[in-house]
Amino acid sequence: MSGILAGKRVLVTGVVTDASIAFHVARIAQEEGAEVLLTGFGRLSLVERFAARLPKPAPVIELDVTDQGHLDTLAERIGAYADSLDGIVHSVAYGPEGAFDFLNGAWEDVSTAVRVSAYSLKSLTTACLPLLQPRGGSVVGLTFDAAVAWPHYDWMGVAKAALESTSRYLARDLGPRGIRSNLVAAGPLRSVAAKSIPGFAQLAEVWETGRAPAGWDLTDPDPAARAVVALLSDFFPRTTGEIVHVDGGVHMMGA
Template sequence: MSGILTGKRILVSGVLTDRSIAFHAARTAQLEGAEVVLTGFGRLSLIERTAALLPKPAPVLELDVTDAGQLEGLAERLREHVDGLDGVVHSIAFGPRSVFDFLGAPWEDVAGAVHVSAYSYKSLALACLPLLRRGAGIVGLTFDARVTWPHYDWMGVAKAALESANRYLARDLAERGIRCNLVAAGPLTSVAARSIPGFGDLAGVWDHRAPLPWDPADAEPAGRSVAALLSDFFPQTTGEIVHVDGGVHMTGA
């Protein structure tokens, strides 16, 4: 490793198991010299066990991104571990099973999916803003929302909202020198993937359309891309979506 994050302090949300992009983003950040703090919601004992697999210890804070009180107190809780932030990773998405039925999903379930998967991107950024230094980077995770995907349905709409929110957040935080970008990864066999009905059909698209070999069990390439966007190697890149999908995003039939 080259140390591209040496001395930086990074908050990584959404680590659950060591198969997640968030885990590999945190791992790469540590290997590149960063100090990492994790946040998670529920199943904190599992998150702490996963954190123990990182190269260095990382504190774990509980955070429900739909809870205004927890968001309001986040900066103060973070100050117990770091005196500032140079980067934030938003790896948070959720939708009840009904949202994978586009015609049948009720608004209440769709609204919850949009809140957790898209609106929370802005919420987390604002909660961390008191600690974010000039030149900091915010990186979120999406699944290419320009097109429809088998079975993805309202989660695809929520990701489209996230991608639009990224552009507006990049615009509004630019005067503070804060960059906001997304990584669009291909399908990965994470805990979140198991909640998608027909995930195998979706992932099967990569079998015949990916120009580069795609391993759905390997989240490290996406995690490394997150770390790269947090570094100073992209000082003038904001509002962007970097595709880490083996090239499927640019491939036709």
């Protein structure tokens, strides 16, 4: 099969529904020739239901990124379907309600947000290292621009800043092994994850008031998904530690 991911094997985390960016990454990756494996957390049957909507069947492997037992056995469990990986997609984030209150957020809530949303990029990648080596590969995560302070995002914004820093350190340490680490900073999308963000509507207003010169559709995950697939490919062989903004241009606009 032809395509920019022809012959590659890619692990995609974070498929919750068919509106998830991760779902569309998996779909486009398959269309571009990749063999795709998914991970699921919690209701695996639900993930399997959406996996069945992909162009080709994709196995679903259970993974809680905060469960060291899951991480320790991940490479072995992936090995039941593939003896190597060429790419990993990190689309995992979570913050308890308290993480969305900056001044009053308790450390327990903040630490959960950072562990799930940032530290997991490192733990997921290192868990898969036996399958990425010695051939190398590409790790791509999803972020929400952490260079500025957003209304209501609060400690989740701090967690995303930690994610962005984590990606740079992974790029530094794994580059000599032929492994690249990059992020896609996507604009806001109406999704299951968005429903858990207090004040999401106010946040999204930034994109709805004409500040995106290239335009933005809150219901279309395709542009962000295509950027992830491009970074998984061999078209960026020396690009690492980078953040590609797919937000209609909002990130570069002034007043």
